[in-house]
Amino acid sequence: MEAFFHQYLQFSRTFTKKINEHIADLDLYQSQWSIVYYLQKNKTATLVEISNYFQVEKPTITRTVNRLEDRQLIEKVASADKRERRIQLTEKGLDVYDQASAVIDAFEKQLVEEIPKDDLEITFRTIQRLLFKINKEESV
Amino acid sequence: MEAFFHQYLQFSRTFTKKINEHIADLDLYQSQWSIVYYLQKNKTATLVEISNYFQVEKPTITRTVNRLEDRQLIEKVASADKRERRIQLTEKGLDVYDQASAVIDAFEKQLVEEIPKDDLEITFRTIQRLLFKINKEESV
DNA sequence: TGAAAATTAGTTACCTAGGTAACTATATAT
DNA sequence: ATATATAGTTACCTAGGTAACTAATTTTCA
Numbered sequence: 001m002e003a004f005f006h007q008y009l010q011f012s013r014t015f016t017k018k019i020n021e022h023i024a025d026l027d028l029y030q031s032q033w034s035i036v037y038y039l040q041k042n043k044t045a046t047l048v049e050i051s052n053y054f055q056v057e058k059p060t061i062t063r064t065v066n067r068l069e070d071r072q073l074i075e076k077v078a079s080a081d082k083r084e085r086r087i088q089l090t091e092k093g094l095d096v097y098d099q100a101s102a103v104i105d106a107f108e109k110q111l112v113e114e115i116p117k118d119d120l121e122i123t124f125r126t127i128q129r130l131l132f133k134i135n136k137e138e139s140v
Numbered sequence: 141m142e143a144f145f146h147q148y149l150q151f152s153r154t155f156t157k158k159i160n161e162h163i164a165d166l167d168l169y170q171s172q173w174s175i176v177y178y179l180q181k182n183k184t185a186t187l188v189e190i191s192n193y194f195q196v197e198k199p200t201i202t203r204t205v206n207r208l209e210d211r212q213l214i215e216k217v218a219s220a221d222k223r224e225r226r227i228q229l230t231e232k233g234l235d236v237y238d239q240a241s242a243v244i245d246a247f248e249k250q251l252v253e254e255i256p257k258d259d260l261e262i263t264f265r266t267i268q269r270l271l272f273k274i275n276k277e278e279s280v
Numbered sequence: 281t282g283a284a285a286a287t288t289a290g291t292t293a294c295c296t297a298g299g300t301a302a303c304t305a306t307a308t309a310t
Numbered sequence: 311a312t313a314t315a316t317a318g319t320t321a322c323c324t325a326g327g328t329a330a331c332t333a334a335t336t337t338t339c340a
Binding site for chain 3: 187222223
Binding site: 034055056120 | 144145148150151154155156174195196251252254255260262264265270271274277
């Protein structure tokens with residue numbers, strides 16, 4: 001168990017890299033994909049909502065969203081609160097979602113197909129517990 | 141299980157962030173730490189050895205090693221092969237290792253202490269299987 | 281055997297993604 | 311009316327990647 005976290009990060013890097021390779025045709029990156037995915041599920045969102053969901057800091061979200069906007073995959077939605085930047089997928093964004101979704105679903109399915117359901121369940125719950133625990137850590 | 145990989149990456153980000161916070165006093169980052177750790181275990185190493193071990197590309201290793209060298213935590217070791225850059229920890233590097241090691245060990249131990257050994261074992265083996273599988277993926 | 285070809289180690293330049301600190305503008309609370 | 315909180319941005323740090331390169335070593339084979 002010595003190398004638990006080492007191995008954990010190893011898979012994380014490799015997974016992200018492979019996802020990036022799989023959607024490179026679409027000129028998309030994993031983190032961009034995750035926002036596209038979120039928007040498809042939630043219709044509209046503010047940057048703070050996205051930031052909270054992924055637990056990624058706001059400046060990072062701002063930048064990635066800007067890239068999606070430059071590529072016209074997302075667009076602004078009117079909002080009562082003038083501070084807010086509420087966004088949604090464009091037609092083009094939805095199209096990219098469909099294409100990326102197919103590729104990524106297949107990739108992920110194939111990745112776990114030989115692993116017993118029970119083991120995946122336990123792994124999922126264990127990571128969930130680790131996440132819960134680490135989020136209770138007082139910030140330094 | 142829908143959110144398996146989403147949650148996986150979430151913990152990865154948060155874990156790295158927390159490690160960074162814990163060793164910020166030492167002016168160290170997680171990825172720098174991992175190389176310091178490797179060098180303490182293996183005495184000397186070339187950049188390719190480090191790159192292979194972490195499955196991180198050579199340019200990334202070059203840069204991180206340069207930063208460690210700038211801070212005089214590592215130094216060059218003579219090598220027969222003139223292409224190689226073989227390195228080891230300096231006295232200062234060993235000192236930083238000792239300090240970081242204590243902090244990180246405690247942090248990691250506390251993170252897993254409430255999780256049953258069996259669950260950790262299964263999680264470890266499952267990630268190992270995922271890693272094995274993903275590394276068999278033909279490159280795109 | 282010795283020149284040419286292929287491989288290996290490392291670097292440079294440049295891309296995206298994570299972070300923090302400090303800021304502006306708007307909305308909310310006092 | 312003022313103070314505080316919230317949403318987002320800008321500037322700048324480290325870390326991951328790829329592509330293309332140099333220099334040194336190893337392999338090939340005429």
